[in-house]
Amino acid sequence: MKPTIHFFLLLTILGYGCQAQEFEAPSITGHIKTLADDSFQGRGTGTAGEKAAADYVMAAFRKLGLQPKGDNGTYLQSFPFRGGAHGEGEAGTAANIVGYLDNKASTTVIIGAHYDHLGTDGQQSSLDANPQNKIHNGADDNASGVAGVIELARYFTSNGKKERNNFLFLCFSGEELGLLGSKYFADHAPVDLSTINYMINMDMIGRLDPQTKTVTVHGTGTSPVWEPLLKKLETDNLKIKTDSSGTGPSDHTSFYLKNLPVLHFFTGAHSDYHKPSDDWEKINAAGEVEVLKLIANIVNSLDKEPKLTFLKTKSRMQAGRSAFKVTLGIMPSYTGDVEGLKVDGVTEGRPGDKAGMKTGDVIIQLGDHPIKDIQQYMDALGKFEKGQTVPAKVKRDGKVLELEVIF
Incomplete structure (x- = not known):
């Protein structure tokens, strides 16, 4: 089925529970099932499939009444890129998706995730032995995070109160090529970065282990509030493992490097990572509900607090185009x-x-x-x-x- 045809059938999914405040597994599953459908051809950076995915996200933002904060009054913030592991590939244009909830506040919270994946050739990052002409649907990586952005946007636009922060809901492209979209956004933000309170990133939050029930939260050393708050919010349904570093192989790094407090949510690695087998049937939607509840509770707990203090942390390797001549694979x-x-x-x-x-x-x-x-x-x-x-x-x-x- 072609993406342009498939897109019109998705509007019923976007309408599911749009007035409800609680997070619901069927809605999450609907988003992920759609974005990880073969018709989107793996959402490779700058491809027609990725553009169809962007249409889906923009339709959700529009339905929720988010203001467009991209280029020329649109939701899209375009940026140039080159493909290939070292930027030696063809030049192209991709786009971040930017929606804004204006609460007339002095500070803004960023909630983001990347919506690109590896397309049909693995973009030299596939862990499949023969990735060519195989659709890498990226259900967990990172349709799960995009579903999180949409559902958190729905939550904060329909919860009946006006928070003391504005919100930027962002979906980045080019993450798989080296955090290209988030780097571009951080350098060309439509709001003053000094007014950003903190950034929350979701990358692979769809495979919570039902036995351990543990989510890893990176970036907890980037502000003194994170560790005690997370300890307070841990529940029997969701255990929390913390990592202090503000850098790592996902888009929160781009904002940490701008001296902003960050948190990155991750439910763990699995054997389907960067393979064509990362499909929607393997998603634990009920587990993602618990992760989104945690994020909403974090934001709500900090709503009356002053702007967060930023702390530098010990650096980890940042994701990007490999400068090495060799790899272990x-x-x-x-x-x-x-x-x-x-x-x-x-x-x-x-x-x-x-x-x-x-x-x-x-x-x-x-x-x-x-x-x-x-x-x-x-x-x-x-x-x-x-x-x-x-x-x-x-x-x-x-x-x-x-x-x-x-x-």
């Missing part, structure tokens, strides 16, 4: 609490896979370089050349294994 963990670099995913046929690395391994040494965290891993990776053979040590099931990596 693994998905590194950004939430691992062990010494070393935990492997959250391994791409078939890449050097790590050929060397025998497995999901759950902890890399503790590459060549002569000990690995204690992700920064040391990235530092070490930058020292190797293609064709080089490098010994590696990993921990697996309490044992240290020696592997041979051929880059």
